[in-house]
Amino acid sequence: MSEKTPVDFWFDPLCPWAWMTSRWVLEVEKVRDIEVRWHVMSLAVLNENRLDELPEDYREMLATKAWGPVRVVIAAQQEHGAEVLGDLYTALGTRIHNQGEGPEKPAVAAALKDVGLPESLMDHWDSTPYEPELRASHKEGIEKVGQDVGTPVIAVPGPDGEQIAFFGPVVTPAPKGEEAARLWDGTIAVASVPGFYEIKRTRTKGPDFSNL
Secondary structure (H helix, E strand, C coil): CCCCEEEEEEECCCCHHHHHHHHHHHHHHHHCCEEEEEEECCHHHHHCCCHHHCCHHHHHHHHHHHHHHHHHHHHHHHHHCHHHHHHHHHHHHHHHHHCCCCCCHHHHHHHHHHCCCCHHHHHHCCCCCCHHHHHHHHHHHHCCCCCCCCCCEEEEECCCCCEEEEECCCCCCCCCHHHHHHHHHHHHHHHCCCCCCCCCCCCCCCCCCCCC
């Protein structure tokens, strides 16, 4: 039996597009020999030095909604191990995005309960001693792709042993089964080409959570 290929995935629970991509990569895990390893990144950290360039509503969202959930997640990782991140992210995303509860305290507290993690992790909502670990995890992911993108970041081993990393893909709805596998194969093929940077087209609709 060959070892599964590790796929490192950086997410911020706030981001609906990262949530869609995460559901896709879990579909890929069913049909390709990969194993997803979850890591935390932060849209608040990513944008803290360019707030004056952002629309007012986005600045407000970062200030009031972005810090609390990701602080709780990094605390869960530090106190209970990285192995809790996958289930916790699923619980968070289901409540925040699918069920429309938003990145609010009640939703995050309920997600902790869903996966059997202690409610005391909510004590990290307003501040956490694990901010250095949060920033280090964020830096590890974002430095693989550069400051001009966001979440998610995915990194996989390349043919020469060096990691291939990319932002996205941004996709809605999340493909399933063989469609998920085809998108994975194509994404890895494109990302593996030296010097390749971007494919993009205009997004015409928001994320579709109906099939999740």
